[in-house]
Amino acid sequence: MKVHSIAVIPGDGIGKEVVPAAMKVLDTVSEVTGSFKLEYEAFPWGCEYYLKNKRMMPEDGLDILKNFEAIFLGAVGDPKVPDHVSLWGLLIPIRREFQQYANVRPVRLFEGVRSPLADVTPSDIDFVVIRENNEGEYSNIGGRIYSGTEREIVIQESVFTRYGVEKIIRFAFEYAVKTGRRRVTAATKSNGIIFTMPFWDEVFEEIGNEYPQIERDKFHIDALSAKFVLNPQHFDVVVGSNLFGDILSDLGPALAGSLGIAASANLNPEREFPSMFEPVHGSAPDIAGKGIANPVAQIWSGAMMLEFLGYKEAEELIMNAIKDTFKDGIMTPDLKGKATTAEVTETICKKIREY
Numbered sequence: 001m002k003v004h005s006i007a008v009i010p011g012d013g014i015g016k017e018v019v020p021a022a023m024k025v026l027d028t029v030s031e032v033t034g035s036f037k038l039e040y041e042a043f044p045w046g047c048e049y050y051l052k053n054k055r056m057m058p059e060d061g062l063d064i065l066k067n068f069e070a071i072f073l074g075a076v077g078d079p080k081v082p083d084h085v086s087l088w089g090l091l092i093p094i095r096r097e098f099q100q101y102a103n104v105r106p107v108r109l110f111e112g113v114r115s116p117l118a119d120v121t122p123s124d125i126d127f128v129v130i131r132e133n134n135e136g137e138y139s140n141i142g143g144r145i146y147s148g149t150e151r152e153i154v155i156q157e158s159v160f161t162r163y164g165v166e167k168i169i170r171f172a173f174e175y176a177v178k179t180g181r182r183r184v185t186a187a188t189k190s191n192g193i194i195f196t197m198p199f200w201d202e203v204f205e206e207i208g209n210e211y212p213q214i215e216r217d218k219f220h221i222d223a224l225s226a227k228f229v230l231n232p233q234h235f236d237v238v239v240g241s242n243l244f245g246d247i248l249s250d251l252g253p254a255l256a257g258s259l260g261i262a263a264s265a266n267l268n269p270e271r272e273f274p275s276m277f278e279p280v281h282g283s284a285p286d287i288a289g290k291g292i293a294n295p296v297a298q299i300w301s302g303a304m305m306l307e308f309l310g311y312k313e314a315e316e317l318i319m320n321a322i323k324d325t326f327k328d329g330i331m332t333p334d335l336k337g338k339a340t341t342a343e344v345t346e347t348i349c350k351k352i353r354e355y
């Protein structure tokens with residue numbers, strides 16, 4: 001039986017609740033299939049660590065993580081630490097150092113879950129947002145001078161490299177081919193942002209031409225957001241820059257019922273470094289500690305990790321169990337249900353054992 005080493009970073013807030021829940025599900029599927037074992041090592045990094053040590057992780061944190069096959073992360077953020085400090089102290093260094101340039105964020109409406117949109121069924125909302133994860137609008141190039149004065153100047157540069165844009169757009173087309181999806185849609189804003197976005201559009205055309213079997217289209221981010229709401233059926237694979245991809249991958253899951261089900265994989269497709277699997281949602285301090293956080297985004301992220309490690313059958317077992325749990329109406333309050341984190345987790349584990 002193959003053993004895989006997994007670094008676990010529960011992080012902050014509900015991360016500390018949903019990560020152990022998802023580990024229960026991963027261990028259940030390992031036991032049932034007998035085809036792999038996950039060996040975990042947990043790291044107490046995050047905002048609490050920051051408040052004691054003035055760092056989100058130790059200086060050699062990335063060196064430590066480098067030795068693992070995958071990273072399973074919960075959530076990052078605490079009202080006591082500015083959000084840009086927590087994000088740039090943990091998540092972003094991991095994504096960048098390990099060249100996790102493809103952030104895969106599936107969006108799917110499950111049977112039994114109510115969408116805020118009228119008259120939509122599960123077949124209407126089933127697409128994947130591919131977010132560029134290493135550059136774009138998330139840059140540390142810029143500065144601020146004359147703070148607090150009338151002459152204050154604040155500059156934040158965006159960075160779009162041919163290397164990075166080609167890689168993410170090619171990844172999106174390859175993803176469409178591999179998963180049997182028919183269309184790739186690009187998120188742009190080339191009418192208003194006149195250097196980086198026309199470049200993004202050009203690369204999308206160049207790479208898209210290499211995939212004549214895949215339809216392609218593009219929309220400005222404002223129109224694209226409206227189309228998510230008015231015509232979600234249109235979308236199959238959506239590729240966006242770091243910021244646009246981030247926004248769309250919150251809007252999508254909200255249309256599918258809740259951010260509590262939004263999973264993601266930060267992939268280094270070349271497998272030179274560990275990839276990281278984490279829910280899209282944050283630490284949700286308002287509900288942390290109440291036992292009602294939705295564990296599904298973390299569990300689904302775990303399923304994506306198993307698929308990436310080569311266990312498609314295990315991924316399918318978990319996804320079927322999530323689907324059937326929702327069909328039975330077992331869901332947490334974010335989905336208008338009454339179940340606790342533990343009840344949803346137990347139901348999913350039970351179903352995996354019964355299949």
Ligand code: GGG
Nearest residue numbers: 074075076278279280281282
């Ligand atoms: N699940 C990790 C987490 O806490 N994400 C919250 C967040 O705000 N992430 C920002 C980003 O992905 O850029």
